[in-house]
Amino acid sequence: MRLSEDPDLQAIFFGLFLSMYLVTVLGNLLIILAVSSDSHLHTPMYFFLSNLSLADIGFISTTVPKMLMNIQTHSRDISYAGCLTQMSLFALFVCMDDMLLTVMAYDRFVAICHPLQYSVIMSPRLCGFLVLVSFLCSVLDSQMHNSIVLQITNFKAVEILNFFCHPSQFINLACSDTFTNIIVIYIFGAIFGILPISGILFSYSKIVSSILRIPSSRGKHKALSTCGSHLVVVCLFYGTGLGVYFGSAVSHSPRSSAVASVMFTVVSPMLNPFIYSLRNRDMRRALRRLYGTTAYSQEL
Template sequence: MEAENRTNVSQFLLLGLSVDPELQPLLFGLFLFMYLVTVLGNLLIILAISSDAHLHTPMYFFLSNLSFVDMCFISTTVPKMLVNIQAQRKDISYIECLTQVYIFNTYGGVDNFLLSVMAFDRFVAICHPLNYTFIMNPKVCVLLVLISWIIMLWVSLIHILLMKRLTFFVGTEIPHFFCEVAQLLKVASSDTLTNNIFLYLATALLGVFPMTGILFSYFQIVSSLMRMSSSVGKYKAFSTCGSHLCVVSLFYGTGLGIYLSSAATHSSHRSSVASVMYTVVTPMLNPFIYSLRNKDVKGALRRLLSRASLRNK
């Protein structure tokens, strides 16, 4: 009987953020609002950059890619959560769960790499301005983004292939609002040693290398700014990095917060609540950070909205 209960699992149960029925309408409204704001905000950034010739530069090319990834990243988890709340259901099929894991890992990893690539772009622009157009030419920019996608597509695929080997009890409950590798490994009924080793290695490598690149880039940027004699030049150069620094701090800060929260409390519920910051709040705030702190983006958004209003008249 136990063997039968561990094979042919067709679905899992996502417990969500709360089992309190009175909180479900509030959670539905809150997450629907955040989802719509995120999609609209990132879509406006993409449209503003693509429609304004002044923003067809490497920095804004990477920003438009980041906005696209953020928009897809939140679309991986929140819509399913909203459907389950509205339908008062908790189930997610086995195939749908693994697909969610694959897409979530891919977009999350690409987001991580793009932040590192954007830091490298600022490093070249500030520390090697005369060679900027040669180093950051369109082919190099496309290649950097493409490499980020290829790496994460393969890493995510290996995760899925390793997880296909695992067995689960029928009716397995996942104490989260989406399918995540770490949570699935905790509820598996078979040996997960290989999966955990690969998870730790992938997390370490994919976290350490991009973060090291960001720290190195900003160390060089700060060193270069310290050597500048013009205070106006320092302010102008550093202001181009302000938005990126805010996004990097938010991205890695929330990720570190989730890790520390999980390590300190060992509570799956608190970990899932902390994950909201990483999976929902961060993608929602990124468009505001870049639009509010960047005059070029604000100008492009105003021109985009004015053209849209003229067409409607």
């Protein structure tokens, strides 16, 4: 489904989403490059951040390039195999973002609540293990969606009421009984949705209680600044994500669902680099150092 049937708006949409896609990819690549090139950022927090940036690049690349091609070619067709691939990658990167945000909340919990043991607890081996577990859980969630969809019988030609192949669309368009599949999806949704959110809420409840015990206001501000960017990204990710599901359920409007999906799949990954670079002094310093090194090499 197009975001608008007005032909005059198609060129505007193409330029807008192409710009947003390039800004997202460039911004996240700059974060990855800054973290890898600056030895001061070789810490668990920035290691998780670089992995989150990589997941965000894959997240937005799953939906926007296909939409841009559809606008350019004036075609809205997608093959069954292409739809399954897009749906699988979408589930993979959404779950990867979800798991990494939870891991980053745990990292902030250890840093603020157990600062003297931070380097011992958050060892390179544990950090690598947490990222690996996040990836394996994401693959499991993605393959679960694929296995459910492959068991569903659909009509040969259907209209997907969104600008990409969302897993729920296959369920809604099924012409066979999907009760068991819906139950399985809810179970996995609880595992990969409620548990990470619970972990984040638990971590921040402990963080807030530890910050309140800090006697000086300067110490409280310093502790809050270390997790402020992560908290903003968490609110943006879950706020737009919940808007996709609850908004479509309440309004029953395909256009409203598509707008909510744009906020979740395009706007959220685009804003993450700005949030982490503008609210983080170390990241701004690393980006300036990276820019200075690039400019110096160009002069040579």
